[in-house]
Amino acid sequence: MSKLERSFYSKVSMYSFFVVLILVLSIWIGTGQFTHIDLMLFGYLIASFVFAIGITIRMCSWALRPATHQVLKRSFANMKKKTHAKRNLISILRTAFENIFLQKFIFKRGIYRGITHWLIAWGCIGSFAITFGLVFGWMHFKLVDPHTYQIIVMDIPTLKMPAHGILAELIYNGLNITAMMVLIGVTMALIRRSKSQDVKVTQRVEFDLLPLYVLLAVTVTGLVLTLSYKFLGGFLHPQLSLIHQITVVMFLVYFPFGKLFHLPIRPLATAVPMDYQGQIQRDTRACKRCSTLYSDDDQIEDVKAILGVQSFDLQLADGTYLADYCPACRRRLRVMKQLNMENDKGNPYGPIQTMNDVQVPGFGRKRSESYYEEKRGDEND
Numbered sequence: 114m115s116k117l118e119r120s121f122y123s124k125v126s127m128y129s130f131f132v133v134l135i136l137v138l139s140i141w142i143g144t145g146q147f148t149h150i151d152l153m154l155f156g157y158l159i160a161s162f163v164f165a166i167g168i169t170i171r172m173c174s175w176a177l178r179p180a181t182h183q184v185l186k187r188s189f190a191n192m193k194k195k196t197h198a199k200r201n202l203i204s205i206l207r208t209a210f211e212n213i214f215l216q217k218f219i220f221k222r223g224i225y226r227g228i229t230h231w232l233i234a235w236g237c238i239g240s241f242a243i244t245f246g247l248v249f250g251w252m253h254f255k256l257v258d259p260h261t262y263q264i265i266v267m268d269i270p271t272l273k274m275p276a277h278g279i280l281a282e283l284i285y286n287g288l289n290i291t292a293m294m295v296l297i298g299v300t301m302a303l304i305r306r307s308k309s310q311d312v313k314v315t316q317r318v319e320f321d322l323l324p325l326y327v328l329l330a331v332t333v334t335g336l337v338l339t340l341s342y343k344f345l346g347g348f349l350h351p352q353l354s355l356i357h358q359i360t361v362v363m364f365l366v367y368f369p370f371g372k373l374f375h376l377p378i379r380p381l382a383t384a385v386p387m388d389y390q391g392q393i394q395r396d397t398r399a400c401k402r403c404s405t406l407y408s409d410d411d412q413i414e415d416v417k418a419i420l421g422v423q424s425f426d427l428q429l430a431d432g433t434y435l436a437d438y439c440p441a442c443r444r445r446l447r448v449m450k451q452l453n454m455e456n457d458k459g460n461p462y463g464p465i466q467t468m469n470d471v472q473v474p475g476f477g478r479k480r481s482e483s484y485y486e487e488k489r490g491d492e493n494d
Contacts (some may be wrong), residue, residue: 125173132169133162136249144250145268157248160362167369168377175378179422183415188384208383225305232298233328237376239291244361289339292332299328324372330360400439407439 121127144150175181191197211217216234220227246252255263255270262281263273274281283290302325306312316322334357341350368374398408416436420426427435435443 125170128173129166129169132165136162136165139251139267140249143252143267149250149253149265149268151247151250151253154248156358156362157244157365160365161245161248164365164368167366168374171369171374172377179419183419184385187411187415191384205383208385209380212382213380225301229298229301229305232294233302234376236291236294236296236298237328237373240288240295243287243291286339288335292335295328296332296336299325299332303329320372324367327360327364327367331357331364334360400442401433401437402442403439405439405441413437 118124118127121130140150141147176185192201194201216227216231219230252264252266255265256276257263257273260276261273262276264271264284274284303322306316306322306325334353338350338353338357341348341353398406398410398413400407413436417426417434420436429435429446435446438446
C-alpha cells in the first residue's frame, strides 16, 4: 500500500482517483459499455464527478481530525470483535432507524423543526438516488411493447410495468415527489428563520441561508420544468431545462464544501453507541469522586487520547484527569479552582470557608449545623 501511495501526490488524491475509477467502471457496466449514455445529461455527469471528488476530499480531511480519527479507529476495532457482533448489529440498526430514518434527535428540538428537517433530508436523499441512478446510467427504462416498460438496472433487465400504471406514474414522478418534499421543508425553514428572533441573531447568510436558497432554486426550476412539458405544451422548455441544469450543477459543486456536507456524515454516527456502550443505552463508567455512572470506559480513554494529541491533557495534581469525573463534579472542581479554594483535605460538597470568613453554603446543600453553633457562640460572647 505504501508503494502505491508514492505514485500519488497524497492519500487524498489517491482516494479521489479510485473513486473516479469506480464511477467510470460502474458507468461502463450500467450503460452496456457506454451504449446507453444520455448526452442530455452530460452537464449533470460532469458536475456529479466534481461532487464525488469534493466529497472524497472533505471526507478525508474530516477523517484526519483527532476526534474523528479516534472514533473511526475505535469503530473498526469494535467491529472486529466477534463477541460484540450481536451487540454491534443491534446498536447500528437501532441508531440508524431512530436517528437516520425517524431523525428523533431533531424532533426532540420541536415538532416543527423535526418535520422541516425530515422533509429536507429525505427529499434530498431521494433526489440524489434518482439523479445519480439516471446520470451514471445505473438505471434506465426500455420500451418492451407500446404498453409496457422495463426497468434496466446495471444493464440487467428487472421489473416490467404498464406504461400508464400507478407504479409507472410514481416512478416517473419520483423527482417531482422528492422536489415537493424539499420545497415544503425549505419553505418551512425560511419561515422559521425569518420569524424567530433567536435564530436571526445567530444565523449567517453564507452558511445558514445560502444552502436553503440553492435548494429552493433547484426545486422550483425542476417543478417549473415539469409544469412546462405537462401542462403548457413545452413552453420555453429548452430555456427552462438549461436554467434547471445550471442550478443543479451549482448545487452539486457547492454541496461538499458547505453546510449540506453533514448529510453524508450523519450516517457514520450510527457507530457511536456501538463504540461507547458496553450495554446499549447504559453507562458503565463511575465517577472518581461521587461514583455516579456517567459514561463508558472506552469513551473516556478516547477523550483522554484526543485531548493528549491536541496538548490538552487536563491532568490534575493527584494524577487523575478531568475526564475521570462526572459533569457535576467537573463543575464543582472548576468553581473551586476559579475561587482559589482548592483543599486536598476538605470536602468539596460541604461549606466553603472563604478568605473574609464568610461561609458560603455548599453546592445545592444547606450550611452545616456547626456553622450556626459557632455563630450563636460568637453572639453570646
